Amino acid sequence: xxxxxxxxxxxxxxxxxxxxxxxxxxxxxxxxxxxxxxxxxxxxxxxxxxxxxxxxxxxxxxxxxxxxxxxxxxxxxxxxxxxxxxxxxxxxxxxxxxxxxxxxxxxxxxxxxxxxxxxxxxxxxxxxxxxxxxxxxxxxxxxxxxxxxxxxxxxxxxxxxxxxxxxxxxxxxxxxxxxxxxxxxxxxxxxxxxxxxxxxxxxxxxxxxxxxxxxxxxxxxxx
Amino acid sequence: xxxxxxxxxxxxxxxxxxxxxxxxxxxxxxxxxxxxxxxxxxxxxxxxxxxxxxxxxxxxxxxxxxxxxxxxxxxxxxxxxxxxxxxxxxxxxxxxxxxxxxxxxxxxxxxxxxxxxxxxxxxxxxxxxxxxxxxxxxxxxxxxxxxxxxxxxxxxxxxxxxxxxxxxxxxxxxxxxxxxxxxxxxxxxxxxxxxxxxxxxxxxxxxxxxxxxxxxxxxxxxx
DNA sequence: CAAATATGATAGTAATACTATTATATTTGC
DNA sequence: GCAAATATAATAGTATTACTATCATATTTG
Numbered sequence: 361x362x363x364x365x366x367x368x369x370x371x372x373x374x375x376x377x378x379x380x381x382x383x384x385x386x387x388x389x390x391x392x393x394x395x396x397x398x399x400x401x402x403x404x405x406x407x408x409x410x411x412x413x414x415x416x417x418x419x420x421x422x423x424x425x426x427x428x429x430x431x432x433x434x435x436x437x438x439x440x441x442x443x444x445x446x447x448x449x450x451x452x453x454x455x456x457x458x459x460x461x462x463x464x465x466x467x468x469x470x471x472x473x474x475x476x477x478x479x480x481x482x483x484x485x486x487x488x489x490x491x492x493x494x495x496x497x498x499x500x501x502x503x504x505x506x507x508x509x510x511x512x513x514x515x516x517x518x519x520x521x522x523x524x525x526x527x528x529x530x531x532x533x534x535x536x537x538x539x540x541x542x543x544x545x546x547x548x549x550x551x552x553x554x555x556x557x558x559x560x561x562x563x564x565x566x567x568x569x570x571x572x573x574x575x576x577x578x579x580x581x582x583x
Numbered sequence: 584x585x586x587x588x589x590x591x592x593x594x595x596x597x598x599x600x601x602x603x604x605x606x607x608x609x610x611x612x613x614x615x616x617x618x619x620x621x622x623x624x625x626x627x628x629x630x631x632x633x634x635x636x637x638x639x640x641x642x643x644x645x646x647x648x649x650x651x652x653x654x655x656x657x658x659x660x661x662x663x664x665x666x667x668x669x670x671x672x673x674x675x676x677x678x679x680x681x682x683x684x685x686x687x688x689x690x691x692x693x694x695x696x697x698x699x700x701x702x703x704x705x706x707x708x709x710x711x712x713x714x715x716x717x718x719x720x721x722x723x724x725x726x727x728x729x730x731x732x733x734x735x736x737x738x739x740x741x742x743x744x745x746x747x748x749x750x751x752x753x754x755x756x757x758x759x760x761x762x763x764x765x766x767x768x769x770x771x772x773x774x775x776x777x778x779x780x781x782x783x784x785x786x787x788x789x790x791x792x793x794x795x796x797x798x799x800x801x802x803x804x805x806x
Numbered sequence: 807c808a809a810a811t812a813t814g815a816t817a818g819t820a821a822t823a824c825t826a827t828t829a830t831a832t833t834t835g836c
Numbered sequence: 837g838c839a840a841a842t843a844t845a846a847t848a849g850t851a852t853t854a855c856t857a858t859c860a861t862a863t864t865t866g
Binding site for chain 1: 622623625626714715717718720721722723725726729734737738741742756757758759760761763764767768771772774775778779781782783784785791792795798799802803805
């Protein structure tokens with residue numbers, strides 16, 4: 361049987377022309393992800409990307425307003441994908457505890473490639489999210505962009521997990537804080553383990569990040 | 584009686600010429616902080632700073648290698664200052680629980696101005712740390728810079744708080760994870776409450792960030 | 807097959823993040 | 837008090853960035 365092929369819904373506010381609608385668009389996204397990973401966000405340019413895909417800087421600008429807009433697009437794609445995995449993994453689960461644990465697992469574990477989306481390498485995209493995503497919203501333009509809905513997929517994921525939290529403990533006062541602390545925290549811990557190990561307690565192959573946050577949730581929500 | 588006047592020790596690797604050693608150096612730091620806060624890190628330039636302080640771009644480059652190096656300098660100053668406050672606040676405290684609670688308070692509360700350091704506005708510097716500090720280490724150069732000790736003051740603060748954690752619960756496996764999760768988390772929550780409130784549960788004047796992380800520590804370390 | 811649309815090539819712009827050089831203050835050591 | 841040393845300022849220059857604008861050439865579609 362064939363694997364399920366799904367499209368992640370993206371918001372048309374995030375681009376001039378939908379990159380999924382053409383071969384060039386897909387190449388922009390596919391190799392854009394590669395290049396941000398290789399060069400880092402700062403050194404990545406549309407000019408370099410144009411060269412890599414044997415296309416032209418000006419053509420890329422017809423899809424995305426700016427490098428920043430491209431990053432926002434990737435972010436939204438990522439969180440929509442996570443949302444899809446979250447919903448898929450928790451539907452038909454009865455126990456709120458199980459749903460929450462599944463969610464925490466998904467948000468803190470290392471990402472593997474998902475063959476359902478041919479032109480996006482989720483494994484690399486996850487690395488980009490860990491390293492670069494804070495640059496997307498730590499800008500002077502956040503408030504306006506937030507109004508335009510640029511961060512809504514991330515907020516939606518947080519809200520879904522919040523709902524699980526409140527199912528487990530309806531009197532807990534800080535569900536959003538807890539969930540965003542875990543998501544951002546897990547990303548930081550992964551980054552620290554690779555680059556600033558004195559700030560974490562990770563050991564190879566031990567999944568300490570997942571363990572730590574799972575235990576944390578249990579401890580915090582214990583009534 | 585006069586207030587205590589202290590100098591925060593800074594590492595000479597962080598600059599070409601110590602900015603505290605001259606009037607110009609102090610103006611660079613003082614107004615540099617102001618301008619990063621006003622313009623954001625991306626739009627801040629040494630040229631604009633030169634204009635503001637009626638000095639010259641080239642003169643600023645004689646103090647700091649680059650804008651990035653300037654940010655790293657500010658980060659280190661900030662964490663040295665926090666370390667000083669941490670040590671000052673916890674000396675002579677007997678109970679490990681009290682020391683840890685004091686530390687969490689210090690790391691999660693809103694910063695007020697500290698008149699002990701005339702040319703640095705800690706209130707604004709704290710805002711810069713919250714918004715810009717992740718840009719300092721999320722770069723391709725982290726590993727080399729880490730080797731040179733560019734992040735050691737931050738690591739030292741984390742280690743000090745870790746020591747309190749282990750005093751409270753010597754068998755706890757993830758003290759560094761816990762402490763860095765709290766520090767980064769508190770910064771994120773503050774930023775979210777100002778710009779992406781759907782990701783947090785802050786209400787004006789309620790100190791929810793402090794409460795949340797204090798309770799979290801208690802829950803997590805409960806034996 | 808013409809018209810519409812997508813892509814490519816080229817050029818241009820203001821700004822950035824510097825480096826290099828030279829000139830002018832200011833400090834210091836004798 | 838003055839020369840030498842040092843700090844600062846002024847100016848110019850460079851490669852690159854993050855775009856915009858224009859025009860030419862493919863490709864698709866009705």
